[in-house]
Amino acid sequence: MDVFEEEPILTNRAQTLDQMSIEELRERVRVLNAEIAGCEREISKKEAQKSAADALFGGKS
Numbered sequence: 001m002d003v004f005e006e007e008p009i010l011t012n013r014a015q016t017l018d019q020m021s022i023e024e025l026r027e028r029v030r031v032l033n034a035e036i037a038g039c040e041r042e043i044s045k046k047e048a049q050k051s052a053a054d055a056l057f058g059g060k061s
Helices: 022-057
Strands: none
Touching: none
16 A cells, blocks of 8 residues: 555644534533533432431441
8 A cells, every 4th residue: 555545644622712613512511411410410319328327337428
C-alpha cells in the first residue's frame, strides 16, 4: 500500500463552545441537564440509604 493510499488517522477532538452551532449548544445543555438530574437522583438515593443505615446502627449524619 502506498503512503498516499493509507486511510487518514481520525482524531476525536471535542469542539470548543465557540465552534458549536446554536442547536449543538442546546443539545449539549439538554444532555448535561439529563446527566445532572441523574446525579441528583443518585445523591438522593445514597442519602436515603445512609439515613436508613444511621437509623439502624445509631450513626450520626
